[in-house]
Amino acid sequence: MKTTLWKLKNTFKNFDWGSLDGIPKYFHIDNPEHKPMAEMWMGIHPGGVSTAINAQGVEEPLDQLINRYPNKILGAKTYQQFKSLPFLFKILSAKEPLSIQVHPELYKAKAGFAKENQLGIPMNSPNRNYKDPNHKPELIYAITPFLAMNGFRPIAEILALFNxxxxxxxxxxxxxxxxxxxxxxxxxxxxxxxTLEGAIKQQAISALLTSIKSLPEPPFNYIPPISQKYPSDCGVFAPLILNIIELLPGQAMFLNAQTPHAYLRGTGLEIMANSDNVLRAGLTNKHIDIEELFNNTSFTSIPSTQLLTQPRQQENKTLFPVSIDDFAFEIIHSQQQRLVQSISSAQIILCVEGEIEINTESDRCKLKVGESVFIACCAKRFTYQGSGVFARAFNH
Structure with a gap:
């Protein structure tokens, strides 16, 4: 295999909650159709496979490329453990709340996927819970101030708010x-x-909105904009039950399996296991399966002070450690001096600021903001230089 580096052409998702200008503004990516530009997917998930482009301009779906040379591209260890690229990397930009959701643990995802296959539920069915047999732990890294809900508040805190x-x-x-x-x-x-329904649900929501009129401070002030978008959704109570956290640019947060969470607004980078399994609790028009949701939810409270991922700084690199093997995430500041990065897995590099040049022994590529490349494990190392910042997605 002569080529070890490919520029990527990626898939965009125009979900309704997406921002019109977040990704264009911070990543210099055009939005000619002026649709909500919610996410850019980098990877091989069937919902949005990237295209790999070699130095001669030849294009090939990234999943097909990996399938031709799995050991060389993924590395023997990754191929043996995962059989595929184990992570999905995204740019995400939200102007409105995403659904309140949890992601299943790995063994429950496998069981749920097999069960729905056995029941003959089509993969594209809106009533399907499991799109694949994988878990979906994830990490969000803030490009702008990024507001989110994550995990249950301590019960005493929940009671104090409702009281x-x-x-x-x-x-x-x-x-x-x-x-x-x-x-x-x-x-x-x-x-x-x-599970409030009908007139009782509407009375509860109406009383909530009336009560918070005299309470303009957080978390009460987060409820009105949510209710404007979802006036009849019990998810409007979530800011009183879940922790609310605002990540500053450069901060990151890990989201464990079985933990309820929702992004409210902001632009960031998201990396996750290669999955699209989402069980929803509210703030959505999509399928909600309350019983399956509760079978996959941990009701352990998490103090808000424990939500941020503590980075590890090493010279020009900031690593955000996670507790799983599927992915790792690092921010690297590049200068004009050429530096070497050893690798032991496939990599996706995304330019976040400035311009950088990425070289392997066989290939080279210049990246501007918003552009990305895929590097095969068999390259063993790559060099980088140029005045800029890039994100590195890989796995251990």
Whole structure:
């Protein structure tokens, strides 16, 4: 195999919650159709396979390229463990909230995928929960200030917030949680809110919106814009139940399996296991399966002070450590001096600022902001130079 580096042509997702100008502004990528530009996918997930382009301009779907030379491109260790590229890398830009969601653990994803296949549910069915047999731990890195919800607040904090409000129709649920401030109590409380229906649901939401008019501070002030988009969705209670965190540019947050979360607004880089399995709790018009959601949710509270991923700095590199093998993520500041980076897996490089030049022994490529390349493991190393910043996606 002579070529070890390919420029990537990537797939865009025009989801309704996407920003019109976030990706164009920060990554200099045109949006000629003026549609919401929510995500750019870099990888081989069937929902959006990248195209690899060699120095001669020959194009090939990245998954087909990897399938022709799996050991050389992925590396023997990765191929043996994962059989494929184990991560999906994205640019994400949200102007509105994404759905409140959880992702399954690996063994539950495998079981759920097999069960739905056995039931004959089509892969493109809107009622399908499992799109693949993989888990989906993920990390978000902020390019702009990035607002998100992640994990359950401590129960005492949840009770204190609800006790500032007057919502008579759910008062018994609040009292029940206060009498049993445990994971089981939180599970029952969350379930009771998500399963409100009809007139009772509308009364609860109406009372919530009335009560918060005199409470302009966080987290109450996050509720009105959510309710404007989803006026009849019980997810409007989520800011009182889930931690709200704002990442500053350059900060990152890891999202564990079985942890409820939702992105509210901002532009960032997202890396995850190569999966699109999403179980939704609210703030969506898509399929919601409450029972499957609860079978895949941990009701352990997470203090907000523990949400940020603590980076490891080494010279010009910032690594954001994660607890899984599927992916690793690093931000590298490049200068004019040529530097060497050893590699032991396939890599995706995305230029975030300035311009950089990436070279392997056989190939070279210049990248501007928003451009990306794929590097085969058999290259063993690459060099970089130029005044800029790039993100490196790989796996251990």
């Amino acid at each position: 500032q409000l007057s919502i008579p129709i759910i008062e018994q649920h609040i009292l029940t949680l206060a009498a049993n401030p445990s994971e089981l109590g939180l599970k029952r409380f969350f379930h009771s809110l998500l």
